[in-house]
Amino acid sequence: MNETDQILENIGTTEYKYGFVTDIEQEFAPKGLNEDIIRFISEKKGEPEWMTEWRLKAYKVWSRMKAPNWAHLNLREIDYQDIIYYAAPKPKEEKKSLDEVDPELLKTFEKLGISLEEQKRLSGVAMDVVVDSVSVKTTFQKTLKEKGIIFCSMSEAIREHGDLVRQYIGSVVPANDNFFAALNSAVFSDGSFCYIPKGVRCPMELSTYFRINAAGTGQFERTLLICDAGGYVSYLEGCTAPSRDENQLHAAVVELICMDDAEIKYSTVQNWYPGDKDGKGGVYNLVTKRGKCQGNNSKISWTQVETGSAITWKYPSCLLIGDGAIGEFYSVAVTNNYQQADTGTKMEHIGKNTTSRIVSKGISMGKSSNSYRGLVRVHKTADNARNFSQCDSLLMNPSCGAHTFPYMEVHNKSAKVEHEATTSKIGDDILFYCQQRGLSEEQAVSMIVNGFCKEVMDNLPMEFAVEARKLLEISLEGSVG
Amino acid sequence: MPITQEKTEYSLVLDQIISSIKLPDNIVNKKMEALSHFEELQFPSMKNEEWKYTYLRKFLKKGFAPEFISYDNVEDEKIRENLPLEADDVNRIVLVDGIFSPGLSNIQASINYNISSLSKSWEKNITLVTDSFAQLTKEKNQALTKLNTALCQDGAFIEVTEGHSLNLEVIYVQTGTKKISMPRLNIHIDSNAYLNIAEQHIVLKEGSFTNIVTEVFLKENSKLEWVKIQDTKYDSHILDSVYVLQNAKSKYHCTTVSLDGELMRNNQFIKAIGEKAHADLGGIYILDGTQQADNNIFMEHIAPNTTSNQLYKGILDGQSTSSFYGLIYVDELAQKTDAFQSNKNILQSDDASANFRPQLEIYADDVKCSHGATSSEIEDHELFYLRSRGISKKQSKALLMYAFVSDVIEEILSESLKAWVRARIESKLKIEL
Structure with missing residues (x-):
């Protein structure tokens, strides 16, 4: 085995470092749906009648649907009756400051490297933390208000800003959109809501951290983000879960x-x-x-x-x-061991002079x-639409697979659509x-991969x-000098 | 539920075939098997991923159905009038509604090759034909290929023996009977042999529908060069599927030119199982009105060091539709594969639509695979360049389009075929210089 093979071999043996379980008192719903x-x-969350109805309608749609099987995935059949659809850290009294938050929970965040206090002071990121699909803490409320x-x-948004939620929820991804969206619409337990008023540039990055903690639960959160005319917002989302069999x-x-x-x-x-x-x-x-x-x-x-x-x-x-x-889509997807990814984007050009750019690595x-699976569809109305897509794959092992499944449908002559894809190893x-030029083999591999994703x-x-560079580093550990 | 013993229309046609010619048992079995498979699959709908952009049932609704075709109506002198002039050193096969016509065909006897009607070689029980029949098509779930396997009545068997070469013309004649004709070719090219085919379609009357299936076996270091021209006078429907098995160092070179015809669907299933096999696929489609052209390529690299190259170009006007599906599949064993694919489209009308799906499915790591696909209209500055030199707008456009497809034409190896294709495209684009 030469050095390169050795390096690549090492990559697979890196342990998942976020695999801890936090002992927080949890409240569960019984298994099944x-x-x-x-x-x-719905009752647990004190939701209004319309929301309960909306969920039930979604459930009816879902129960008639079949799980999709078109993706290039080997997906074991999921028993939807064997999942706990609601798990929440047990509610205590209302908290006024961070000090009163469950110390176990705070420790979780420290382990994650996202100490809320520190975040608050240093980076100025407003954060909403979701553990097992229930939002536990939102920081920086006042500044934003x-x-x-x-x-x-x-x-909270359903309770306090019901009109806004009611107007927009399901307007982009309707409950009957697909199997998993329907399931989510029926059972979503929490998530983040954000509204940026007219002409407001959000002064800080908004962020949500998701974590699945309890065993046997599913996480079904729902995010709704509305940016009114002239507004700007940058929104971050991060996710971890403990190691479980x-x-x-x-x-x-x-x-x-x-x-x-x-x-x-x-x-x-x-x-x-x-x-x-x-x-x-x-x-x-399985996300929509x-x-x-x-x-x-x-x-x-x-x-x-x-x-x-x-x-x-x-x-x-x-x-x-x-x-x-x-519309823009930039993606880096790294898979190792037996991981499977089928990911990509869809760009629907409907308006005139619309442009889209897809870069997938x-x-x-x-x-x-x-x-990679993607669709670029230029509708008849989309005069002068412009699309550029690039999908590159890097293969690092003789027994892995890399696939590209792009779809392009052009119905307008003035549209310019370009797609290119390559697959190769280093x-x-x-x-x-x-x-x-004096780099070790490890440094060279790391540099090439970094350049590939740049x-x-x-x-x-x-x-x-x-954080992303660090993650990539972990994924490539052994090859990074 | 009571079990009905009633026979379907398709099995009645098969019965007629079995009763009118003497078929060896294994052919009958293969046909029965294919038929039951087809009856499971049925004609594909648009829900079928491969037929997503082709509304086949719309075309079938015009009254086309598989029916038994008589073996006797193939010597009509009227047909001879419509055939192109014969060249001296070229053998010719004429299939009328899928039936081999000995009178219209012109085959010079030689020990270098064997050419005969497929039904005759079945009757003679030539093992090369009977064993290889449906060998390549069996593993693919293609409904229309199954239908052809089940209900093909005739076609041609072509064998080029070791180290020899053959120039061949294949002409499919459609008499417009509303019956779906099912010609079948069975081609064997022995090692170090070479076959060159020029293929065209002649349609005598409106209302024709043909479902052609070809199986090609390429031995070591053999070569097949094939030019297909689809340029029929009347609205016709052509479904053409070619299955190729490539052994080591063999070369397969096919250029498909789709110009006139209501529906032209070309499927290529190529499997490179020998090292250093190479496939070169080219295609041009120039469409207007309500025409549709589909090109589906399934390029499978199974052995190491195999290469392939695909280049397809299309020009769409009116309400025409094109669909391109090109899959490059690289098996785990096929290290050092080098595969390239390109599909480019020019749209001339907002009612036309170009759909393209270049796909890569790769299971080996030491490979170089890439694809590119584009769509746009003719650039204004290019038009301006020509017009500023005194060329009319119409002619400028025609010239630019001709230039656009010319690199596919240049890929054709034989000079005479190249000239033939050039002339056809010039007349379609109405170039007068």
Whole structure:
């Protein structure tokens, strides 16, 4: 075995360092799913009647649907009756300051490296932390309130800003959109809600941290983000879960709405537990994310770094409805061991002069399978639409797979659509070039991988870029000098 | 539920075939098997991923159905009038509604090759034909190929023996009977042998529908060069599926030119199982009106050091539709594969639509695979350049389009075929210089 092989071999043996369980008193709903469970969740959260009805309607739709099987995934059949649909840290009295938060919980955040206090002081990131799909803490409420920005948990938003929620929830991802979206609509327990008023530029990054903690639970959070005319917001999302043998289910829905001249930047660093070396356990990450560029010259930009999850099924999409709307998708997906990823995007060009850009980088290691799946559809109305897509895959092991499944449908002559994709391994000539200049083989591999992902990493906000690089480093550990 | 013993329309056609020619048992068995498979699958709907952009049932609704075709109506002198002139050193196969016509075909006897009607070689029980029949098509779940396997009545068997070469013309004649004709070719090219095929379609009357299936076996270091022209006078429907098995160092080179015809669907299933096999696929489609052209390529690299290259270009006007599906599949064993694919489209009308799906499915790591796909209209500055030199707008456009597809034409190896394709495209684009 030569040195390169040795390096690549080492990569697979790195342990998942977020795999701890926090001992917090939890409150569970009984296992299984039926109308009573949905009523129970809704009641627990003190939701109004319309919300309960909406959930029940979604449940009815879901119970008639079948799980999709078109993705390039080997998905074990999920027993939806064997999942706890509601688990929450036990409610205590209302807390006025961070000091009163359950110290166990605070320790969790410290372990995650996201001490809330520190976050508050240093980086100025307003955060909403969701553990087992219930929002436990939202920071920086006051500063945001002064600007008129609403940033709170979904359940609070349903109680306090019912009209806004009612108007927009399900308007981008309707309950009957797909199997997992329907499931989420029926049982979602919490999530984040954000509203940026007209002309307001959100002064700080908004962030949500998701964590699955309890065993046998599914996490079903729902994010709704509305950016009114001329507004701007950058939103970050991070995820972890403890190591467990069984597969945990995560089926989230994210809806973005972007009005005239508004801009939303949505970044995700996903690091759910990927399962162990032999492919045991890990999170099933089955997520529906979609943004609607409703207004003219609106812009939605998705950036994602996907290193975790046993299975990733995720297609952050943009509906480019307003004239001059812009959609962007930047993605790095790293799979190792037995991980499987089927991810990509969908760009629907409906308005005139709409543009979209897709940059997807896949890195496959071990025995993993990594697929890009995307659709660019130029509707008849989309004069002068412009799309550029680039999908590159890097193969690091003889037994992994890298696949590209792009779809392009053009119905307008003035549209310009370009797509290109490449698949290759790190060439011996490139490695040789680097080593010739005094780099060790490890340094060379690390440098090449970093360069491969650079275009995507550059689009992450600074706070996240550091974390994402670290994650990539962990994924490549053994090869980084 | 009572079990009905009633026979389907398809099995009645098969009965007629079995009763009218003497078929060896294993052919009958293969046909029965394929038929039951087809009856499970049925004609594909748009829900079928491969038929997502092709509304096949709309075309079938015009009254096309598989029916038994008589073996006797193939010597019509009227057909001869419509055939192109014959070249001296070229053998010719004419299939009328899928039935081999000995009178219209022109085959010079030689020990270098064997050419005969498929039904005759079944009757003679030539083992090379009977064993290889449906060998390549069996593993694919293609409904229309199954239908052809079950209900094909005739076609041609072509064998080029070791170290020899053959120039061949294949002409499919459609008499417009509303019956779906099912020609079948069975081609064997022995090691170090070479076959060159020029293929075209002649349609005598409106209302034709043909479902062609070809199986090609390429031995070591053999070569097949094939030019397919789909340029029929009347609205016709052509479904063409080619299955190729490539042994070591073999070369497969196919260029498909789709110009006139209501529906032209070309499927290529290529499997490179020998080292250093190479496949070169080219395609041009120039469409207007309500025409539709589909190109589906399934390129499977099974052995190491195999290479492939795909280049497809299309120009769409009117309400025409095109669909391109190109899959490069690289098996775990196929290290050092080098595969490239490109699909480019020019749209001339907002009612036309171009759909393309270049796909990569890769299970080996030491490979170089890439694809590119684009769509746009003719650039204004290019038009301006030509117009500023005194060329009319219409001619400028025609010239630019001709230039756009010319690199596919240049890929054709034989000079005479190249000239033939050029002339056809020039007349379609109405270039007058």
